[in-house]
Amino acid sequence: MADVLSPPRDISVLAPPREHDEALSSWLVRTADAHLLTVEELEREIGGSLSGLDRGDATLLPRLAAMTCTDMGDLAALAPADLAAHPMRAGPKPPHCWAVCPACLQEDQAQRRAPYVRRAWTHPLSAFCRAHNAPLVPHGNSRIKIASDLTLFGDGAEPVEPRDNLLDIVEFDDPGMIARVFRALDDSGRAEALEKRLRLRWAVRDVIDAMTTRMRDPAAGALVALLEHPIFQRRSFVGNNHMTEDCWTDIDAATRLLYVRLALLVLAEPGDPALNDRTSPLGPNWLLLRYRHTKIKGWQSLFAHAAPDPLFLLTMELPRNAILQLNDRSLAWPSDLRRRWTYAAAVGAIGGYVY
Numbered sequence: 123m124a125d126v127l128s129p130p131r132d133i134s135v136l137a138p139p140r141e142h143d144e145a146l147s148s149w150l151v152r153t154a155d156a157h158l159l160t161v162e163e164l165e166r167e168i169g170g171s172l173s174g175l176d177r178g179d180a181t182l183l184p185r186l187a188a189m190t191c192t193d194m195g196d197l198a199a200l201a202p203a204d205l206a207a208h209p210m211r212a213g214p215k216p217p218h219c220w221a222v223c224p225a226c227l228q229e230d231q232a233q234r235r236a237p238y239v240r241r242a243w244t245h246p247l248s249a250f251c252r253a254h255n256a257p258l259v260p261h262g263n264s265r266i267k268i269a270s271d272l273t274l275f276g277d278g279a280e281p282v283e284p285r286d287n288l289l290d291i292v293e294f295d296d297p298g299m300i301a302r303v304f305r306a307l308d309d310s311g312r313a314e315a316l317e318k319r320l321r322l323r324w325a326v327r328d329v330i331d332a333m334t335t336r337m338r339d340p341a342a343g344a345l346v347a348l349l350e351h352p353i354f355q356r357r358s359f360v361g362n363n364h365m366t367e368d369c370w371t372d373i374d375a376a377t378r379l380l381y382v383r384l385a386l387l388v389l390a391e392p393g394d395p396a397l398n399d400r401t402s403p404l405g406p407n408w409l410l411l412r413y414r415h416t417k418i419k420g421w422q423s424l425f426a427h428a429a430p431d432p433l434f435l436l437t438m439e440l441p442r443n444a445i446l447q448l449n450d451r452s453l454a455w456p457s458d459l460r461r462r463w464t465y466a467a468a469v470g471a472i473g474g475y476v477y
């Protein structure tokens with residue numbers, strides 16, 4: 123593609139200094155802003171997608187290094203190790219791809235530096251700010267913007283961005299899983315740390331693919347409705363007819379943040395129901411209420427010791443071909459989550475018969 127482009131234009135003179143741990147897309151959009159260019163115009167100059175750079179696409183780096191008078195190795199080092207090893211499709215362009223922490227952006231302003239998107243927020247698994255332990259929100263939710271409307275949306279275009287006003291209000295997350303993601307995203311550079319992160323990434327990816335698949339009762343919509351309705355009290359995406367692969371690559375930040383948090387809830391260890399009195403975000407006795415029509419003899423005493431694991435929903439509600447795909451895909455998950463999948467598969471095998 124680069125050979126049909128004009129010679130690289132030098133955009134280093136007006137480029138602002140890159141802030142500490144700033145995402146490449148963020149720095150380039152701020153550079154575009156300094157040149158009064160739009161995101162689209164800068165993407166044409168670079169010859170590809172800005173959001174792809176955050177997701178490990180290295181093909182544009184030689185031209186980008188020439189345009190910004192930066193060392194190519196320095197630019198290549200900005201992509202997280204797992205994305206450099208297994209890049210993801212670019213997905214929506216900035217600002218639609220950006221998740222931000224409003225408290226961090228306020229601190230940027232208070233400390234008189236330009237507000238910017240951190241590298242950690244652009245990772246697909248990232249849904250919380252480590253500094254504030256607070257949910258990230260789409261850039262559209264934030265009153266502090268990374269660049270001008272002209273740069274982000276183009277001249278005369280309506281500055282419309284995806285937003286979700288419930289993401290930072292509704293509490294349903296499992297603290298253990300949020301901490302696990304923080305640990306997995308720590309860049310230790312060790313091969314086993316990379317494998318751990320990739321395995322967790324595959325598990326979240328696969329659960330999101332499962333959640334966006336229509337249930338076997340065709341009128342019931344996508345599986346995500348069984349989580350989103352009780353927690354957020356709203357309707358969900360109607361769903362894909364067949365389970366897709368990697369559907370989180372093409373969705374905007376508002377949708378990704380929602381789905382990643384719900385997937386982490388599905389993957390969270392439910393705990394012993396007899397010893398743990400914490401009510402599930404899906405409501406008290408949700409498992410019993412959902413499957414009471416199965417009329418299992420003696421169910422009340424049985425359920426007092428039955429872990430209400432949301433992973434069961436996947437094996438009970440999805441069509442057979444989706445469950446078969448998940449059986450195979452879950453072999454690549456972290457070993458504890460794969461083990462839980464096998465228990466869920468057993469429940470599905472028995473429950474599907476009773477259903």
Ligand SMILES: [Zn+2]
Nearest residue numbers: 223226251254
């Ligand atoms: Zn923060």
